[in-house]
Amino acid sequence: MPSIHLFDARPDISLWGMSTPPTFDVDLFADEVVLDPYPVYAELRERGPVVHLPHNDVYALTRYDVIRGALADWEAFSSASIAFNPMANEALAGTSLASDPPVHTQLRATLAENLSPRALRGLKGSITAKADVLVAELVEKGSFEAIDALARAFPLEVVADLIGFTGEVRATMLRWGQAAMQVLGPTNQRTAENFPVAGELYAWCSQVTADDLAEGSVGRGIFDAEARGAIPPDTAGHIIHQYLGAGVDTTVAAIGNLVALFAHHPDQLALVRESPALVPAAFNEVLRFWAPVHAWGRRVTRDVTIEGSEIPAGAQVAILFGAGNRDPRHYENPDTFLVERNPVDHLSFGYGPHGCAGQGLARLEAHAVIEALSRRVGRLVVGPEVRVPGNTTRSIEELPVLEVFPA
């Protein structure tokens, strides 16, 4: 595998060709960058597979092969620093997100117990039915704001039902989920503003009990598992925290993106309608084309050499999923949205031991929405989409659907 020798760290490598990586003067988290990062991604990829960004004091990984290689190599690329500020990393210490094997292996298994496709395989029917009802209502209405009415409404309903949330907590899920992703950014204003909100989520998850969650829900089941000793003590709250912190905002982004992309490319929606077997391929292409997550951190545990450029031990790395997903070295014609491409190896869920734990649920939800849209909608006429800058999740804030032409 090429990924193995990309990170050759033998001491003798310093005898030939090793150099400091190219640098680029940009704030990776500036408003104009996070609103449309793709020109910056292209510039960084051209400079090299690893580029030092002095403004953020990070080494950005920019090309497909090095990103996938780094995600697989947990020994050299530690998850102890997935966030770009020390406070968030400290708060995440001890979670599966921020730990490395062997500790990670146990935490991940506990999480997967309740979140893997294996655990969720009974839910496909109800999730598909929910999406269809919601999309049918919206088509009937004829005009709606797609982010609130679909991209937010649907994952919130699915996750709330799954966890067994009731009442007021349900209304705050969206706010909490957004904040949990914002605080992974660098020490900037967005991070500072969101820490108190992320703290509310953390506090709620620390004190939630089985009785707070609806009977028969997966959330209730997690507490039952803790009570009978099937999972370690005090892990149920952490698992609930991950459902909400990692799973809401990203799924909202992905579903908003798919509505916008199909509105912009009615020919691609028609292809899915003609061949419903393309639904999974279409979701892969949505995720490849617009990665929901902008930058994700790692810390190198030793000097790592990537194609001749050295990242010094202890340095902070920024993995740019969206840059890798548009790398012309890996995908032909990468800036074109083509549902038949089926880029099953896209980087938007990460890869390897830390690959998105909720990707099975995300697929259930998004496939259900794409299925319903392709079956019921011929064309969506949309107004301009509104985006607001975010540190981590790149999503659409408002997408007015002005008219629906039914299929």
Next chain:
Amino acid sequence: MKIVLNRPRCEGHGLCEEAAPQLMHLDDEGELVLDREEFDAADAALAHAAVRVCPVAALRIA
């Protein structure tokens, strides 16, 4: 050549089965079954495709 499964790491995402249904499948419990661990040159491309798409890197070729 042989496909090796890291069983604890497998979560049943099923992308390998989509890539190489001739070599493996998920059973009714969602557990991965390697129908043919050993493969020959004719199936090498399939086996490599299955390993490649595993999102959690639970498969490798030995």
